[in-house]
Amino acid sequence: MAIHSAPAQRERSAWGNDRPQAWSDAQRQAMQDAFKAKPKPVEPPVLLSVPDDSGSFSYSAITVDGQPYADLIQTYAKKRNLSPLLVQQIIKAESRNDPNAISPKGASGLMQLMPQLAAEFNIDPFDPEMNINVGTQYFAQMLAKYKRVDYALAAYNAGPGAVDKYGGIPPYPETQNYVSSILAGVAQLEAKN
Numbered sequence: 001m002a003i004h005s006a007p008a009q010r011e012r013s014a015w016g017n018d019r020p021q022a023w024s025d026a027q028r029q030a031m032q033d034a035f036k037a038k039p040k041p042v043e044p045p046v047l048l049s050v051p052d053d054s055g056s057f058s059y060s061a062i063t064v065d066g067q068p069y070a071d072l073i074q075t076y077a078k079k080r081n082l083s084p085l086l087v088q089q090i091i092k093a094e095s096r097n098d099p100n101a102i103s104p105k106g107a108s109g110l111m112q113l114m115p116q117l118a119a120e121f122n123i124d125p126f127d128p129e130m131n132i133n134v135g136t137q138y139f140a141q142m143l144a145k146y147k148r149v150d151y152a153l154a155a156y157n158a159g160p161g162a163v164d165k166y167g168g169i170p171p172y173p174e175t176q177n178y179v180s181s182i183l184a185g186v187a188q189l190e191a192k193n
Contacts, residue, residue: 067088069091069097069128069132072128073087073091073132076133076136077136082139082140083186085185085186086186087135087136087139088189089181089182089185089186090135090182091132091135092185093185094111094112095109095111099128099131100126108125108126108131109127109128109135110131110132110135111132111134111135111138111139113134113138117134117138118134121134139152142155142156146163149183150169150179150183151168153178153182153183154168154169154170154175154178154179157175157178158174162175
């Protein structure tokens with residue numbers, strides 16, 4: 001009587017396919033090479049860059065009539081050589097045009113001046129004219145320092161130390177959203193004019 005053994009069963013994958021018994025030398029080498037390769041550095045996309053000839057760098061005769069505090073915005077934007085639309089958008093982003101706004105960090109008024117800045121200039125940050133005067137002066141200082149609207153906006157929001165530390169707009173979602181929303185708002189208003 002002859003004894004027959006059952007044929008050996010091959011392993012099956014979870015999908016029911018037969019698993020290969022072994023990888024070929026070429027497959028093994030390809031996998032090793034893939035894991036040894038250093039990934040190419042990915043350059044982050046250039047976000048929010050503003051050309052040096054942007055209209056946001058200088059005062060233009062664009063009016064913000066009908067907007068809250070339009071006369072004050074026009075006056076101090078012109079005095080600081082800023083776009084009144086840019087100042088309008090900063091105020092909108094900072095306080096939603098509420099002169100009595102106070103942030104959780106203690107910033108106050110229309111342009112959300114920090115207590116140290118208000119004390120340095122000896123002003124009442126809740127007075128709209130004083131607030132816009134000092135806020136535009138501070139923003140103009142940031143613009144003079146960084147020579148870019150997006151960096152100046154980031155410094156206004158997160159502080160110049162953060163912009164210096166990261167060599168540009170810091171990777172804070174709040175600051176990135178702040179800068180992009182203001183620039184988008186200015187572009188929208190410029191398109192209407």
